[in-house]
Amino acid sequence: MNLKPYRHALALPGVRSLLLVSSLARIPLTATSVVLTLYVVTDLGQTYAAAGVVGATMTIGMAIGQPLLGRLIDRRGLRPALLLATIGGAVFWGTTRFMPYPVLVGTALLGGILALPLSSVVRQSIAALVPEGERRQAYALDSMTTELSFMVGPSLAVLLVTTGSARATMAMVGGGLVLAGLALIALNPPVRGHDEPAVASDRRLSRRDWLTPRLIGVMAIGAASTLVLAGADISIIAALQDANQVAWTGVVLALWSAASLVGGFSYGAMAQPPSLLRLALLLGLCTIPVGLASGQWWLLALALLPSGLMCAPTLTASANAVSRLVPAVVRGEAMGLYGSALTVGLALGAPFAGAVIDRSGPGWGFAAIGTLGTLVALTVLAGQLRQARRAGGTSVVPASPDPATPLASDQAA
Known part of the structure; x- marks a missing residue:
């Protein structure tokens, strides 16, 4: 590393x-x-x-x-x-x-x-x-320090x-x-x-000039990621309550956060990191089966580790993609929209998972949010591949942190 x-x-x-x-x-x-x-x-x-x-x-x-x-x-x-x-x-x-x-x-x-x-x-x-x-x-x-702040605050x-x-x-x-x-x-x-204007010029860019389908796809992935995280949070509490092990909630959440820290650190140190869509798909897919291990707190903590490893990398990759896809003069508004997407995901994740848990049990809460996150990522992937075919290419223009890790490619399909 x-x-x-x-x-x-x-x-x-x-x-x-x-x-x-x-x-x-x-x-x-x-x-x-x-x-x-x-x-x-x-x-x-x-x-x-x-x-x-x-x-x-x-x-x-x-x-x-x-x-x-x-x-x-x-x-x-x-x-x-x-x-x-x-x-x-x-x-x-x-x-x-x-x-x-x-x-x-x-x-x-x-x-x-x-x-x-x-x-x-x-x-x-x-x-x-x-x-x-x-x-x-x-x-x-930044993702790792954010994780630490959420562990303390x-x-x-x-x-x-x-x-x-x-x-x-x-x-x-x-x-x-x-x-x-x-x-x-x-x-x-x-x-x-240093080479960018301090503030925007008098000529305003239209949102149609920079709010592209690729950028919307990145924001959708960001929203889906925080939806999965918020839904998993309440599903963890419900699973431990169902197993009469609520006292271990703090330990399980801390281990999950620690996995996110490890994942974020590893992602930043990789020479060839995975694409944003791969990370989002892995986050959703790794969350789906977590409920199968909800009988004991330590089994639940172990089952959460794979999805935890994907948390910080997915949010890191999406934030970096936004910074690359927009002109500097509208970066503030674009980052604000990206922040709003994350906020909407957080707001929807808990009630969505809660409704599923009330009807079917804690295990299905994990399955539902993981499936929804996976479907969003697959939808974005389909849209990117459709755009690539229309452009006459076989891969989508990179929208991830590095040229080697595009948002989607024919390999990611």
């Missing part, structure tokens, strides 16, 4: 500081869903379904807001968008704990629209800081709520998000390369 590309990527000016700040900033960001849920249930006395409405409303807001903030970055630069999101976050989180439930549902939409676009900004900055040939390693590092939030209160924890999460915004404003990472 060649680690030299990682050293090259980390040696580039601005990359280490960007990854460090983003890793710390993601900790309060990953805690928001858990804190809101616990606040609605414990402090407002509502049901988990009511808490889900708040979470869904905020998710819709985020899906709307990320492309809008991305366009603002393209047109006015990074700091105005970050300042707007930071102020909006301070107002939302500073007042949320005083709101009755009906008001909270309405303001959650605005809170989502003005949520700090951290992941989109980081992906855009990596594209500006890192040459195209080394972005795979940089995006792999929600657990820390639960600990603070159980040892203190949901209201106090919400104040701390809000303060953390404000500090994260201020840190990014101070860091001001570049969103354009």
Whole structure:
């Protein structure tokens, strides 16, 4: 395994500081869903379904807001968008704990629209800081640090709520998000390369010029991947509850996350990495049979390892593909749309798997989300091959991190 590309990527000016700040900033960001849920249930006395409405409303807001903030970055630069999101976050989180439930549902939409676009900004900055040939390693590092933040943030939030209160924890999460915004404003990472314009020119590109079928396919794969991950998350909890082994949930999730870290690290170090479509297909196919091992927690953990190894590589490859497929002047909006696709997948995965679990059991939850993820990848593959035949070629134009790993090829078929 060649680690030299990682050293090259980390040696580039601005990359280490960007990854460090983003890793710390993601900790309060990953805690928001858990804190809101616990606040609605414990402090407002509502049901988990009511808490889900708040979470869904905020998710819709985020899906709307990320492309809008991305366009603002393209047109006015990074700091105005970050300042707007930071102020909006301070107002939302500073007042949320005083709101009755009906008001909270309405303001959650605005809170989502003005949520700090951290992941989109980081992906855009990596594209500006890192040459195209080394972005795979940089995006792999970003995926791994994101995984670590998700391992810390929600657990820390639960600990603070159980040892203190949901209201106090919400104040701390809000303060953390404000500090994260201020840190990014101070860091001001570049969103354009040295040879790219600082902001978009007065002549706007039409979306038809850059929102191509290939780019839509990449975003569909990204959405399908997060749908599989979110659905697997709730299926794991349901399987352990069905086996009366809920106490092992944290261990199983930690092992799954560790597999994702290993997969992301290995993917970045490979000389000839698999294509994006291969990764997406493997993620879906490896998830389908997981439910067969749901009788014991350790069997479930082992069964999750193959799909875990595919998590970070799939998201790394899709983010890198987006950075390669769009002009620099619309990269902010494109990364925002990509972020919205991931958000939609996360929002749909849990309720879809939950509905299947309620009707058929936890094992079928894994099978359903894995099958759906596989079908999306096969649909994108069919579309890419159709385009290739129309173009008179046998392979699809590369849309993956490296020329050697196209989005789809005749071999991938």
